[in-house]
Structures are given as structure tokens and as C-alpha cells.
Amino acid sequence: MTTISQDPKGYYSVLGIAPGADLAAIKMAYRSRVKAVHPDRNRSPQATEEFQRLVEAYRVLRDVVHRAEYDATGVHPLIEDGDDYPSTPFACSCCGAITAQPRYVIFHQVKSYLLWARRRRLEGIFCRDCADRTATRASTVTWLMGWWSPPGLVLAPLALVRNLSGGTKPADQNARLLIRQARAFLALDEFDLARALADQAASFARLSVHKRQVDDLVRDIPSTPGRRLRGRWAPWSGGAFLAQLAPLVALPVVIGMFALIVTRPWDKPVTTSAGISVRAAEIGAIRHVAIPDLKLRQAAAPGAPVLALLDRFTTVQVVDSDGGEWSKVRAPSGVEGWVQTRSLYAGSGSLFKQEWCADNRGAPPQSGELLVRRATGEHRLLIHNDGRQDAVVKLKTATGNTVVAYFVPATYTIGVAGIPDGAYRIEFATGANYSRSCGTFVTDMRAGLLPFTLTYKQVSAARAQSISTIPEINLVAPPGDPRAPQPLDLDRFAADD
Template identity: 70%
Template sequence: MTTTYPDPKGYYAVLGLLPGADLAAIKTAYRNRAKQVHPDRNPSEAARQEFQAIVEAYRVLKDVVYRAEYHATGVPPLVDDGDDYPATPFACSACGKITVQPRYVIFHQVKSYLVWAKRTREEGIFCRDCADRIAARNSTVSWLLGWWSFPGLILTPIALVRNLFGGTKPKDQNARMLIRQARAFLALDEIDLARALTEQASRFARLSVHSRQIEQLRAETGQGGRRLKNRWALWNGGVFFAQALPLVALPLVLGVGALIALKPWEPPMAARAGISVQAAEIGDIRYVAIEDLKLRQSPVDGAPVLTLLDRFTTVQVVDVTSPEWAQVRTPSGVVGWVTRRALYAGTSALHKQEWCAQNPGSTPEAGEVLIRRATGEHRLLIHNDGRRDAVVKLKTLGGHTVAAYFVPATHHIGVGGLPDGTFRIEFASGSHYSRACGVFTQSMQAALLPFTLTYHQISAARLKAATTIPEIVLVTAPGDPKQPQPLDTDQFARDD
């Protein structure tokens, strides 16, 4: 709640404020009013007197203890840290109730605006209950609005930690305030309360004048008597734990997020920096982790090579009697020996997809020849009216790739240099083509056209006079009898 106070000396009025305005409003009003009536700008006698009144009002209202005295007694302080004291105790500046154990506290708040952050302070002399509510309010605003800029990432944790530990309590102001509060209760013959407040003031006292006043109060209040429970201990009430819980949970949430992102429970995948490997055991399903692994006839470096295994070929371990070698069976049934450090656990599907995505290479040009294993004099037109890029392969009836071309979406290209023979036509479409793997890493689909393409040897004269060039269309209309037949993507990726 907002508490208003009487203004017997007109300090708030001279600044153009309502009684009870906060410190930020007081400072702003003083700067604006002082500029208007400063003697350098307005030499009149009336302006000089108004300027002196503004300075006097600001001297009292800018200081939290002086302002509290003015609110409590209606009388401005006589001298700085003097022996005068108010006739009534200070009240909480939030709820307006007299509090036995007041504190001058500053709470912090941060709001972010994408590229910058605004820090504000809420301060006053508070009772513990009001301080808890104000701390919770400022921390909640900072949690919700403080993180959304780079400065906010730094300022918000600082504000939250300060509020968590009860806000900022300036020592000199709290010593002055508690000494004057002790004097007020002493004037009311509340000796025990005055004595307790004196001891609380001693924890803040740093200046010699405050130490002298505390010793004087101790002499007047004596020793012993009833002790007050410290209302400002952190563990009093649940607000400290309510603010601490999200701060404790934050690193846990970040840690869980990091675990989800890094997935340390999954086996590491092959990357450009190298391949991570594990020892193989009999019966394990493994995949080849290096390019062109030599499958040898026996576990010796110089043994004859049976075949070369491509990276990510899945094999089954048959024997591991040698510490450096493992006997494996390939998908085609060939059994031979490979070095154990070249195998990694599991099948290759997920790891191959991730590796291919990380090693895309440069994007092919329209009509670029990706593979050419034979040449000739024939030509072909390829139409890709779809919205996804495509790779078209001409394969022999035995499944060997003769040529492969890259056809971007909505492109129509002509290719040449095709040899004699009968070819079946396979194509794959998708996005983000990887040269390293010869596949699309996103939304890849493969198909086989339901016809073959045959080229015959003809004379140079007839070839020169030919005006008809064969054409193939990758995207056909629904109901067209020449609809492509679905094809397994792994089968499409295999060239031989």
C-alpha cells in the first residue's frame, strides 16, 4: 500500500510533489525546480528565496532518516547526527505502522528491452513483513523481464542475489536510524526495546559519532533485561526460501538442458575431427568408421585384400582372437579380417545421417555431373518440375551406375556424353545434398522410372542430323501410367 504523510513545513509542496513521494521522484523534482529558479538564471529576490526553500526541502527529503523524522514528527532535524531525536518512533514507509525493528533497505529490479536493461530501486524504512513482500515483488519482475538482453543476463542474477539476502542495507544510514529509534523508545520509557535497538545499531556502526552515541545509550539503558528476537534473520519466514528455490533450480535446469543437447548416453558419432571407436566382441553388430577399410584374408597387414568396405558399412563380428584384428561378415556374406579400431558399436543408420549432414560439401551446380563411368555421343533432356532438388542416375540392368546428374528444383537441363546401352533410370529428391555421402540429408525419397532408355550406335552423319532427343519427366501427374516406383534410399545410394 502507499502511505501519505502530513507536510507541515511544505517540503513536498515546494518541490511540487504529494507527501510520501519516493526518492526517485524527489530527485527528479528537485533538479527540475532548481533549474527554473537558480540565481544564475533568475536573479530576482523571490527566486532566490524559493531556491533556498527548495534546497532546504531537498536536504531533508533526500535523506531516508531525515525524511522519516519529518514524517514522524513534522519537525526537520536540527544538525547532522546530532543528539536531538524525535518524540515518536519511526513507522514503516510501506504500511505506515510503527515497527520495533525497522531497517533501511534497498531492493533491486531489472527489466530488459532486447538490447539494453533498466535497473530500478525501491527503498525505504520497512518492517520485516513489508520488506519480504517488496523483495518478492522485485525479484518476480526481474525473473520475468530481466533476462531478455545481454546486459540483463549479467544484471538480473546480481539483483536476484541481493534481494535474496534481504536487499542492500547501507550501514551508516541504518546506524543513524536505529540510534534515533532507540532514543525514541527510551523517551517512552521502553528501556528493553531501547537497549535491543542500541545493540542492533552497534552492528552497523562504523563512524566515531555513532560509536559515541551507542556508548551513551548503553549507559542510559543499562545491562540485562529482555532480549528481542532478530526479525531480520534470513530464515525467518518463507520468502528467503521462495526466492532461493528458483536460483537453486536454475543451474539444475541448465544442466538438464545441456544433457539433453549433448546426449552423453548416446555413442559419439563420426565427425570431421576423427572417429571414436570401441573394442569389438564376438557377435556384436558394428559399423565401419573409416573410409575404404580393407577386408583382408587373414589378420596380417600384408594379407591379400578381399574387398574394400565403405564408411558406415554394417558388419557382424565373427572372431576376435587377435588383440588388433576382428573377423567380420559383410552384408554380402564375405568373411574377412579388419582392424578392430576401425569398428564402432551399433548399426550405422543414425550416425551416417548425422555425419552426412555435417559434411555436405559445396552445393552442386545445375546439370553438374556427379558420376561418369562411361562416355558416348548420346544426349538426354531431364525435366524436374518439383519443388525439391533431384539427383538422376543412369544404371545398367545389372545395377552399375554409368552417370549421375544434379537437377535443381523447377529446372530443365540437357545432358550429353551418354554411351550406347540400355539403362534404367533412378532418381532421388530432397534438400541439403551431401557430396560426401551422395544423398539428401533432409526429406529424401527415391524412385525408379517404369521404363528403360536404350541408345544404339549410329553413324556420325545420322547423329548430326538427329533432331529428336529423348526426354524424361521426374514429376508426373496423378493417374499417369508412367508413375515412378518407390525405391529404397540405401539402394539408390549404392552405385555398384
């Protein structure tokens, strides 16, 4: 704000802050200083005088109208609601220009920090242009940083709606501000501006003293014809309103698209109480296998040669149909053959498999439980799972066949034995709610591959007695560690289950 006197009475220096500091800085400085200068703690002979000086400075600077008068004129009012008034009009606290239609406005800004949110008030005496810029800045920060905590989900929308409506304009402070601005223009013989400001003050006047002062102003202003002052404070006028409204309009669209992606209604089966009828599958339709070990045949006949066995929930595409009982499909491997139409259900099998696995989880596995064993031997291994989720570790051959698989709970280290000779790739998956029926985690499943192989060789009995160390693997590695796991496709992890 442009002032004629930076700090004539030393109010800012008493608080230890620079002229033009905002209300938050003024309050913080007062709380810090009042403890030091209070007579109960300060034994100086001037303690009482210093304390009274501090209280006087705070009383003036904490009030937005009194502070504006002090900054503009170098004096503070003698009467709290009073009839004394400055001869200099107030200026915008941002650009410093004298404005014919000032407003005291509070804009709201929210920043989230995962578990908590910080609210900030951007307040001051603004002209309309500076108010628009401040509102847009506060709303933009809130849009970008206000949502990412539980309190922010509530506080951010409230702040955005308040800013969109033009901010918070306290009635009593704005009534006092406009009354004193009208008096300042009246003293400068700007009668048309003074009358317009008096009319605007009337819309904010709630207290009887303010209503009386407005009536006195209207009576004192000569009724001479002059230009009318066009109101500029309608919330919807100006580009700032549209800039803040656009994200609010787009938000329901974004939420709707996100809900569709999550729920995937096109993959859900239709529930009906009517009898089941087999209809010919349309060419190009996506289906999934509804029974285990479905036979993919070379021709549309029960005795035709079998090309492959399709697992339950395998997703296939219909490429031809005989119009009823049989459909020709293309398997994920690219092999095409004929299956019975009644063995195919609509949609991709991924969602249905997830639901079926969740419903058929079985008993939770125990720590170190052997889930799969297709060979045995005499070698041992230590497995460290320092992560926050359970894990299943598989030792696979170079051709992708699982030899052994173990369950390792979160934060556990287990020792396993019975590993046969050979060179093994180490694949693992993490998640929650392990399903024995599917050999996968139902919730938050991710898979990884350790970037090295584990080799076990047969040694003599004397050599075996001299070996005291046991190989170890870590499922979680520090950032930048060359032995850190590599991402692995979930289907590849469960390929041989």
C-alpha cells in the first residue's frame, strides 16, 4: 500500500514488524512481544509504559480500518466508531491506488499435507482488479494443493465456493470503511462519489451507529446532479469468476469418468431371474471361459481333435460362429479353435476372476508355509521381506516352471530347506488377502523379479560340512541398489499355477 508515512507513531516498530505486514504477522508479533514486556515479567521501571504502548499499537493495527487510516494519514481515530475521519481517501492494499469503491475482503486458501491441512486468509482493502487476482491465486493454490488430506476434502470445496462468490466481506468493517471513504471524498468536494459510497455503505450497515452515520452523510452531501458510480463488485462479473468456475464445472465430469474406470460396469454380468438361454456369440465379441480346462477343438464337433486346454477365466475373442451351439475363438496365445458357446460368458475374465478368487480364498497361509513343491533337495535359503505387505516367493526354472513357492508375511525373515539342485529365477508377488484357489493376492497385488539367478550345485559331504553360510535374498532393496527387484507382469508370475 502507498502511504504518506511509513510508521509515524512507531506502532510497527513496537511490534517488531515492517510497515504493511498482514494481520497474521501482526497477531503473531503481538503474542510474542506481550510476554516479554508484561509488567509481571518485566521489572524495568518503564515496563507499564512499554506494555501500554504495545497494547495501543496492537489495538490500532489489528483493526483493518484503523490500520488503513494510520497508514494513509499517520494518525489513528480518537473515537472507536467515531465521527472523526481522515481527509485522505484509503488506497488499495495491493496496488496502492486510491479506489472509489474499496472493499475489505477475505479470501481463503487451503494447502494439504497428507494428514492435515493448513488454512490461510488472504485479506486486505482491495480494489476490484486486485481482489480478482487475489481470488484467482488463492483458488488456484487450493485446487492444486488443497485436496490431498482428509481435512482438505472438506476445507478445499468450502474455500473454493467462498472465493467464487467474491470472498468474505465482513459487514461491520465494510460499513465503517465505506463511511470513512465517503467522508474523505466529501471533504474533497467529490459529491457524486461521496453519495455513491454512502449508498454502498447503507447495504453493509447493521449497527445503529452505522445507520445513523449513513443518514448524516446523505444529509450533508449536496444534492447536485453528477455521474452515477457503476457497481463493480458483483461476484459473476469479470474473467476471474469464469476462471474459478471452470474447474468446478469440470469436477463432476472427472469424478464420473473415474467412477466408470473403477467400476467397469461393462464387465459385470447381468443378474436375472429368467431361465438361461444359449445365444450365438457375435463375431468380434469379447468372452471369457466359464469352466476349468475347456477344450479348444479343431472343428465344431464333440470328437474333434483338441488343440489346447483353456483355463477358467481365460479371455478370448469370437472370430466365427455356427449360429448356435459352437463358436470359433482366438485364445491369448493366438491359437484359434472351436468351443461350446454355453462355456463362454460375456466380458473380460479379469474382473470375474478377481471376484471368484476373493470368494474362494480358503484359510490364510502360515509363515513360511510351502505352497508349491515339484521337486526336493538338500539346499537352504533365507528370505527377507522387509515390506509392509505379505509375499509369495517362487523359484522358477529358466523355462518358467515353478519348483517351490513359499509364503513370507510382511516384515518377516524365514529360512527354507529342501531346494533341489539347479539354477533358478526368483519371482515374487506382494499384496493382501492371499487366495489359495488362485495362487494370487486379492488386494493390491504386485509382482517383481530379482535381477539375478540362484544356483545350487551338488557338493561332496566333506565340502558340505565346510560351508557355513546360507544364501539370502531381500525382496525390498534401497533406492539405487542394482539388486533391486524389477517389475513383473502378473500373468507371467501366475503362468504355471
